[in-house]
Every structure is written in C-alpha cells, then in structure tokens.
Amino acid sequence: MHDAPRILVVEDEYLIALDLDAALRTGGYRVIGPASNVSAALELLKAERPDAAILDVNLAGQWVTPVAEVLQAMSVPFILASGYVAADLQAEAALRDAVNIGKTWRPELLLEALRGLLKAA
C-alpha cells in the first residue's frame, strides 16, 4: 500500500467526494483531498505531486480550469468526473481533451480510466 499511486480528488459535493474517495481506496489508491474548491486544490498541489487527478468541473459555480492548468504544467494526468457534456467544455483548452467519466460513473470504468492514465504517464 506504501507505493500505491496517489490520486488528487477535486469535488465540491461532499457526498460525491466521499463516494469517489471510497471507490479509490477500494481500488488500491491513496487519496489526496478531496478538495472542494480551486484554492484548496492548488494548496494541496503545492505540498505534493499526485500521480493523477480526478476533477469535477463546476465547483459551486467556480470552474476547475486553474487546477487543470497547474496539473498540465506539472505533467500530472487527470480525468474529469463532471455532468458537463463535451460541448460545454469546448471553450476550455485545459479541459476539452480530458476523458470525462461523468457524474454517475461506474466504479470499474473509473478504475479502468485511471489505470489508462497511469500507464500512459
């Protein structure tokens, strides 16, 4: 468990964050966060570099884009877990190419997407 990959979770809805946290732990990952807003996420990123990240897009009206940009600069791969559809994200260069597993993801697909990210990194 010591070298289990660390996943940063950014999600403003605490019950959904809890569910993500539980699914990731069950899948053998360590969780950083969950952070519920952009500044909390950026603070966590200053302290340590995660191996990957899962981001909600709309954090109580605030877009997660600044976090995605920092992750890109740190070469940390990330996926989105957002209710937004591709068209909503077109204007956001940092987000539009990321895999989006949606808000009601299937646990096996979440873990599969993460494995894909970590393998490619």
Add this chain to the structure above:
Amino acid sequence: MNLEDLYRLLRSEHVQAQGIVDTLEEPLLVLDQAGSVLSANRGFYQTFRVRRDDTIGRSLFALGDGQWDIPELRRLLGEIIPRSAAVVGYEVEAEFPTIGRRSMLVSARRLVHPDNNSTSILILFEDVTERRISDAQKDVLLAETRHRMKNLLGIVRSLANQTDVEGRSAKEYRDAFLGRFQAVAEAETLALAGNAPADLGTLVEQALKSASPEQYRVVPGPAIRLRQPQIVPISLILHELVTNAWKYGAFSRPGGIVHLTWGIAEGDGKTVLHIDWREENGPPVTPPTRSGFGSRLIELSAVQGLRGKLERKYEPTGLRVHITAHME
C-alpha cells in the same frame, strides 16, 4: 358624392391610416427606392428616441451612428425591389445612441403605390432585447438544473454505497438507505420550491414528523433562510439525529424529550448559525465503540457540507450535539 366629399373622405381615411400606423408600438419606416426615409411612425421616434429632422430624408444606413450600415443588410434590402424579395427577422445587435445596446429584428417588404406604381420599402423593427435576455437566463437556469440533477443522482448513489451493510438484514439496510434518501428528497423538494427560500424551521418540522409533540420541545430562533448547498446537509444531520434518538436515545423511552434550539451569533464580520440538540430522560448513553456511517455522515455534513463544526457530548442526561455553520 361631390368632389368636396371625396376629398374629405380620402383625408379622413388617410388620417385613420396614419392613426393605425401610429398606434403600432413597433417602429416602422417607409423608404424610397434609393433607401431614403419617406416617413416614420411614432413608434420609431419613441423607440430610438430620435427626432423627425434627424430621420426624414436621410438614408437608413446613415441613421443614428450607422448601426444599420451592415453589408449583409444592405445586400438583402438591395434585393427587395428588383427581386420582390422580403427580409424577415434579420437580427442586428448594436449600440444605439441614447438607448444603448439593443437586439433588433429587421423585416422589410416592398410596397407598391396603387396610383402610380411607384415602389417603396416598408421596414419594421422589433426590439427583442428583453426576449434575448430572458432566453439567456433560461439557458443558465436549464444548465444549472441539469447540473443539480446529475449531482443529486451522485448523492443518492453515494448514500446507497456508504450505508452500512455489515451485520444487517436486507430490510435493515433498505430502511436505513431509504431514510436518508427521503431526507435528501424532502430537502431537494424544499430547495426546488424556489418561490420561498427554505427555512430552517421547516426542515426541523419535517425531521421531527416521526415523533409526537410531547416528545420534543423546539424553541425556534430567528427565521433562517438557508442557501441551497446548506439544505441537504442540515436535512441529513437532523435525519440522523432523529433516527439515533429512536434507536438509542430519548425517543426510545417513554418520557424522553429532545430539546432543539437555534440562534445566530455575529462577530468579526461573520454570521454563525448555532443549532443545539439536547436529549433528556432517555436511556444512559455512552460513546459508540465503533462508528458507523451514520455518525460519519453527521460529521461530514457539518464540516464539509456546512463548512462548520460539530460537537458531540455524551452527558449523563443524554446526548448533546452542537452544530455551528457559517452563514453568508
């Protein structure tokens, strides 16, 4: 009919026609073949707040600050007379002198004068600024609703996943899950009611519905309008406290009473909501040896959901819970 009468009739019909045109609130212009304004109705002067002198005899494209001088509109209007075409609802969004930014629909048709076959162009303007604003607001509301719906499904899934299964029958699991589901559903109904902001008193009333009036004393504080993100966590906290009181606390024994009060404290420019839950005359309580999802749910709802604090004391008289939440 003599000539006098005919003139009078024509004149009055002309006056009548002018009267009809002037009662139209929509701005209207008549242009000659060269595109100069022959006449304008009152609606035009009122809508654009311009004077007759600045309008009649000038080219449409020179009016105002030249808002109508758009190559596409020029081309469309240019085709009206030769091809007997019509322009329907061409949208122009521009900054107009004196009236500011507006969205206008421009429609144009050819008019043929019955006497001399000369042609002119009738132009109708429709101000759709308000409609466009309300369309945009509806789009925002729709996107927000979609977002809320998906969040809600995620929340329900999370409650189903997190509700304990160890050492429970399927029925016990189902009841525990459905209790939480119900608390979320009722909170969401309140949040969606929209016209009146959700009030803490209403949530408290809803949470205590399962108990009879002699089992609780609520001393209501001031009316608290809850923001949308606060409704589900408060509803879940109250639901968990009530459920626990039935299982292990004051509601589980005759004569047991729950005291519930709330208040607002101001300081350092912050407004803090305090909720105090105190059980009395119940069975003796001790801190649980292992904490299930219920107590974690209360804790998470207070700390993460409300960005507040939660204190739990197992006093000899019964459980006491104090919740604080920052209000904005």
